[in-house]
Amino acid sequence: MSDENATQGETPDIDTLATDTPEVDPIEALQAENADLKDRVLRTIAEMENLRKRTERDVADTRSYAIASFARDMLSATDALGRALLVIPADVRETADGTLKSLIEGIELAERETQRLLAKHGVSRIEAAGQKFDPHKHQAMFEVPNPNVPEGTVVQVVQEGFAIGERVLRPAMVGVAKGGPAMAPTPPENDAGIDKSA
Numbered sequence: 001m002s003d004e005n006a007t008q009g010e011t012p013d014i015d016t017l018a019t020d021t022p023e024v025d026p027i028e029a030l031q032a033e034n035a036d037l038k039d040r041v042l043r044t045i046a047e048m049e050n051l052r053k054r055t056e057r058d059v060a061d062t063r064s065y066a067i068a069s070f071a072r073d074m075l076s077a078t079d080a081l082g083r084a085l086l087v088i089p090a091d092v093r094e095t096a097d098g099t100l101k102s103l104i105e106g107i108e109l110a111e112r113e114t115q116r117l118l119a120k121h122g123v124s125r126i127e128a129a130g131q132k133f134d135p136h137k138h139q140a141m142f143e144v145p146n147p148n149v150p151e152g153t154v155v156q157v158v159q160e161g162f163a164i165g166e167r168v169l170r171p172a173m174v175g176v177a178k179g180g181p182a183m184a185p186t187p188p189e190n191d192a193g194i195d196k197s198a
Helices: 002-007 014-020 026-065 068-087 090-095 099-120
Strands: 123-126 138-145 154-159 161-164 167-170 172-178
Touching: 068 099, 068 161, 068 167, 099 123, 138 154
Parallel strands: 138 172
Antiparallel strands: 123 161, 154 172, 161 167
16 A cells, blocks of 8 residues: 555655665764865875985985986096006106106196095095905906905905995906915804794
8 A cells, every 4th residue: 555655646754764864964074074085185195204314315316326427437537647647657756857757746736636536525446455346346357366365355456446425436347366275255244142943
């Protein structure tokens, strides 16, 4: 009978409709929306802070490494000055007088000043002689048979290496010892003296 009433155009009971659709408490809805907005704001603030830190790091890197290509080019000029001095035999350098002495002193002064300016801008030499070969800092040019030196030790530097900050501008070109005793591995650090063998 109720089906007939519904089909004949009678309106359904209001109490029946109220139980079919759940009532939403406006305070709870606003609190949920407020929580969602707070979450969005906190995430946006965190993203902005991360962006600020990343930008600061990028600016610092740019300042530190902006002269890297110029410094790399200057290393070629410094090498040329060093080679010019190597061409002059030591006895000639000691006994030189007049114009030749002035020329030698001028080349030495130019080389020292170039090195000073590079150091002023954060360019430093890579220590190589006597060090364990490090492929990140050294470029092996040849091996030197030497049973007196641990294998893998840099025994000859062909060309100086340079770095700017933590970045290698040019690796040191080196000769590496071969045939000596193996290098002792570096022992792992013991955690606060705890005996791990037990």
